[in-house]
Amino acid sequence: MKKQIVVLNVLLIAVALLVGFSACKKSSSTSFTMSSLKAGTIDLNGATSPTTVPVNPVIIAGFSTDVKASTVTATSVTMTRDYDGYVVPLGLSVNGTTITITPTVGLGNGSLYKLSFKSSITSTDGTALGQVDRTFTTTGSFVPDGMIAYYSFESTTADVLNHYNPMAGGVIGIAYAASYSTAAGMAAKFDGATTLIEIPNGDVMEATTDFTLAFWMKADSSKHGQFVMGLAGWYGFQFEVAGDYTWCKLAAQYSTDTIPASTSEDLWFPGDGKTKDNGGWKGWTFCKDLTGSGGVKYLLANKWAHIVCRFSGTTKLATMYINGEKMKEQDYHLYDTPKTHFNGLKYNGAVGNNTFVFGFIQDKNNPTIGDPWADYSNPANNHFKGLLDDVRIFHKALTEQEIHLMYNSEKP
Numbered sequence: 001m002k003k004q005i006v007v008l009n010v011l012l013i014a015v016a017l018l019v020g021f022s023a024c025k026k027s028s029s030t031s032f033t034m035s036s037l038k039a040g041t042i043d044l045n046g047a048t049s050p051t052t053v054p055v056n057p058v059i060i061a062g063f064s065t066d067v068k069a070s071t072v073t074a075t076s077v078t079m080t081r082d083y084d085g086y087v088v089p090l091g092l093s094v095n096g097t098t099i100t101i102t103p104t105v106g107l108g109n110g111s112l113y114k115l116s117f118k119s120s121i122t123s124t125d126g127t128a129l130g131q132v133d134r135t136f137t138t139t140g141s142f143v144p145d146g147m148i149a150y151y152s153f154e155s156t157t158a159d160v161l162n163h164y165n166p167m168a169g170g171v172i173g174i175a176y177a178a179s180y181s182t183a184a185g186m187a188a189k190f191d192g193a194t195t196l197i198e199i200p201n202g203d204v205m206e207a208t209t210d211f212t213l214a215f216w217m218k219a220d221s222s223k224h225g226q227f228v229m230g231l232a233g234w235y236g237f238q239f240e241v242a243g244d245y246t247w248c249k250l251a252a253q254y255s256t257d258t259i260p261a262s263t264s265e266d267l268w269f270p271g272d273g274k275t276k277d278n279g280g281w282k283g284w285t286f287c288k289d290l291t292g293s294g295g296v297k298y299l300l301a302n303k304w305a306h307i308v309c310r311f312s313g314t315t316k317l318a319t320m321y322i323n324g325e326k327m328k329e330q331d332y333h334l335y336d337t338p339k340t341h342f343n344g345l346k347y348n349g350a351v352g353n354n355t356f357v358f359g360f361i362q363d364k365n366n367p368t369i370g371d372p373w374a375d376y377s378n379p380a381n382n383h384f385k386g387l388l389d390d391v392r393i394f395h396k397a398l399t400e401q402e403i404h405l406m407y408n409s410e411k412p
Contacts, residue, residue: 032127034117035097036062037134044115044134051137055109055145059101061117066124069094076120077101082112082135083401110142110409141183142409146396149205151358153179153188153389157197164205164356170198179389180216180304181412187216190359192223192385196376198363202231202356203347205393206253209313211345212394213239213250214306214406216387221245221301223385230361232349232368234264238361239309240382245297246270250309250320255346256338262346263338267309267318269328271296276334283339286329299323304387306407312397313344324407326400358391359384 037045039057044050072094079088079101091102099117107113117132150160155176159165173195179187188197199205219226219241230238237252249268256262273289274280280287290296299305299322308321316332332342347354355363360383362368364376373381390410398406 030123030125030127031064032123032129033064034061034129034132035064036060037115039136042136044136049135049137052139053107053113053136055107055138055140057103057107059115061099061101063097063099063123063129065127066096067094067099068122068124068126071121072099076118078116078118079103080114080116081108082114083405084399088113106145107138108143108145109138109140110405111144112137142405143392144394144396144398144402144406146394146398147392148395149391149393151188151388151391152185153391154185157188159199164199164201167198167200167355170196170200170355172196177387179387180218181410184216184389184410187218187387187389188358189387190384192220192383193379195359195383196364197358199356199358201354202236203349203354205356206231206236206345206347208395209344210311210395210397211252212308212310212396212398213237213392214308214394214398214403215239215391216304216306216389216410217300218302218304218387219245219300220385221297223383225382226384226386227359227361227382228384228388229356229358229391231347231356232353232362233374234266235349235368236347236354236356237345239307240361241300242296243382245295245301247296248300248307248320250318252311253346253348254311254332254339254342255344256341257343258338258341260338262348264348265318265330265332265335265339265342267311267320267328267330269296269320269322271299271327281330283330283332283334284328285331285334286326288325288327304412306410308398308403308406310397310403311342311345313342315397316340316342321400321403321407323411324404358388 039053039059042050089104093100115134119131121129149164157166157171175189176186177189225243226241228239234251241248247270249266251266253264271290275284276282311318318330320328332339349368353366353368
């Protein structure tokens with residue numbers, strides 16, 4: 001009997017030890033998981049990746065237990081842009097079971113992003129999070145970040161970004177018409193005689209090392225010669241189409257790191273295929289040959305075209321794209337001094353004449369160029385006649401991939 005009691009006691013002790021061990025094991029394996037992820041009311045944690053996230057989101061991540069704040073860092077929470085691998089800088093804060101993620105730069109429209117939470121994030125009791133990756137796409141058609149001005153012309157001449165709006169009394173004879181696609185909505189209509197939009201502080205718009213101008217245009221070829229837009233002509237920058245539509249160009253003033261401090265040069269596209277290697281100017285490294293397909297006129301006369309002109313102060317390359325395709329490139333390293341020293345764009349017009357205009361080459365009241373052909377008051381001069389839409393100015397040199405994506409997401 002005594003022996004049976006001893007055996008029973010041993011069994012009871014063993015059971016107690018097993019129960020205690022099991023309870024201890026259960027306590028140490030408390031799960032630490034993401035329970036929610038939202039940008040406003042948009043669920044980023046569902047089975048389907050959302051496509052309507054705003055370009056300035058505040059994202060709240062919720063977890064099953066309190067988060068250890070010191071483990072939430074720029075390396076443990078990352079946001080990566082899909083098309084080029086760019087890592088978006090983030091503001092991060094922790095409050096109990098939540099992490100708030102705020103991009104410190106605006107996201108581009110129509111772009112895919114991946115938000116990652118690494119396993120180095122732990123709860124306050126030391127439990128590690130399993131790797132979590134979620135994707136989302138920002139709203140709208142693709143537009144790279146870095147815009148400093150955007151004119152959508154949705155029955156308004158205002159800058160969507162509210163940086164460079166028209167001056168009081170600076171909108172003359174503007175009308176609106178259907179744009180290049182249903183999604184694009186409305187476009188600004190210019191009559192070729194008086195229509196003008198005047199925007200102050202154009203010199204600030206141009207003061208940049210890297211520059212990209214992108215816009216949609218439908219030029220009416222009944223007007224022979226088109227000053228589409230301008231900031232004191234070549235003393236700032238201007239986009240022009242020839243009277244016979246055999247060429248188009250961006251004339252611009254470039255800053256240098258030598259004397260003189262700035263000088264002008266044309267990014268000129270004649271569509272004849274000539275480069276430094278076959279009779280063109282020594283800095284022309286590429287020119288699309290359109291002689292067998294109707295020339296520049298085929299691209300620009302009476303039809304919508306997407307035009308992008310860019311300059312990089314680092315590479316000293318100026319490039320023009322039409323409808324997503326590279327048409328002209330000029331390498332200013334190969335030019336004569338001082339153009340080999342171009343390092344950005346710069347306004348060099350008269351003080352007080354720094355108005356940027358759509359529809360002509362310069363300010364109507366304070367012109368920098370005094371020649372008769374640049375006189376706004378003469379309706380026979382090269383006032384723009386046609387439609388403009390989605391004019392965007394960037395203080396960065398867009399990549400070729402960004403230009404392709406932008407065109408392909410917007411084209412009719």
